[in-house]
Amino acid sequence: MTSLTLPAPWPPLRFDRRLAQQIGRRDNAIDQVRLLAALAVVLGHSWHLTLGRSVRPPLQDYTVFGFHSLAVHVFFFLSGLLVTESALRHAGDPLQYVRKRALRIFPALIVNAALVPVVLAAIGAWTGVGPGELARYALRLVTLFSIEFEHPGAFAHAPFAGAINGSVWSLRYEVLVYALLLGASMCGALQRPWRRAGFLVLLLAGVLAGYAVAPYAHGGVLYVVAEGRHVLFSFLLGVAGHQFAGRIPLHPVVALPGAVLVGAGAALGQSMLMETGVIWLTCAATLLLAFPAGPCRKLPHDVSYGVYIYSWPLQQLTVFVAATQFGIALSPVALFLICLGPLVLVALASWVWIEKPALALAAPRSSRIARS
Secondary structure: OOOOOOOOOOOOOOOOOEHHHHOOOOOOOHHHHHHHHHHHHHHHHHHHHHHOOOOOOOOHHHHOOOHHHHHHHHHHHHHHHHHHHHHHHOOOOHHHHHHHHHHHHHHHHHHHHHHHHHHHHHHOOEOOOOHHHHHHHHHHHHHOOOOOOOOOOEOOOOOOOOOOOOOOHHHHHHHHHHHHHHHHHHOOOOOOHHHHHHHHHHHHHHHHHHHHHHHHOOOHHHHHHHHOHHHHHHHHHHHHHHHOHHHOEOOHHHHHHHHHHHHHHHHHOOHHHHHHHHHHHHHHHHHHHHOOOOOOOOOOOOOHHHHHHHHHHHHHHHHHHHHHHHOOOOOHHHHHHHHHHHHHHHHHHHHHHHHHHHHHHHOOHHHHHHHO
16 A cells, blocks of 8 residues: 655755855846836835825735835845945945945936936926926935925826925935944944844844834934834844844745734734834745745846836826826826836836946956956
8 A cells, every 4th residue: 555645735844055055146036036126116106106195005904014115125135135245345445335335326316316307397297497406306316315205396287296206215224224334344243243233233223213203203313213214124134134144044934033023913903013024024035035946047137226216207207198198097007017118128228328337337446457
């Protein structure tokens, strides 16, 4: 008599694949995950840009944040995971670290800040604005810490009127966490166990401070602290992932603490536990998708950043043209599908002509000479 062997209902508890074995390898799916996250941002924003500010995109009632917000946590988790390595590598050369980070963010952002308002004013999507206001918009966007989101006369009759680029809010927090990593590296907090623990506790204190001041944050520094509490937590998980990579298995069990936090939050009616649990689950899924067991091929072009910074103004412009030229009110899905092709082309142009050449400048001078 032969015995019948049933398949296991879940993956076996094998912890032979650790994050430390994969984090430095090139055959990962990080670029693919970033691109999917950028497209999730575009899809989520499609509901707001076609139906108005108060609309809740699908899944938001079940995921707390909505998938466009969860996608931002994917970016911050990966930043914590990967940029920590860069901070460690350049601990003795902080200017090189700053140079690399600046050349990754600012060249494309400067072009975006200079180009988008001029195009909008030229075609009548931003009315009643002069050269001074266009320059002021560009300057405030590039400085990141004085971003303005309300511009009278921009997309005046759109469901989400006045907002030219609602995606860039997260970039100021990206710069802040880069600065935190630089400071931690320079004082040895990423190299020594006790200082490393202290740095992680400092990040956690920032998260808790954000929750503490949220009810009173109506502007200024308190608002920045409160608004950044969620992305600081996903960044914290990324830094912890890098620091304890040798102990972290690439297995679904890494999601267990997040499930516990969500369950506790639901049982106790505690929003902080629920939110941090959802972020933990998002970061765990990111980890497993970015470092799969099988081989991966790198994408030929990294267009995720271009998709992210150009998606909002391109979608707003599409809504504007559809309404003013054709009298059509687009649905969220229609807006996403119409913009998808042009957006990828714009992002590809940004990568090929701006971002990639800028990253080449970030390479050591000897490497650039060797390639020439």
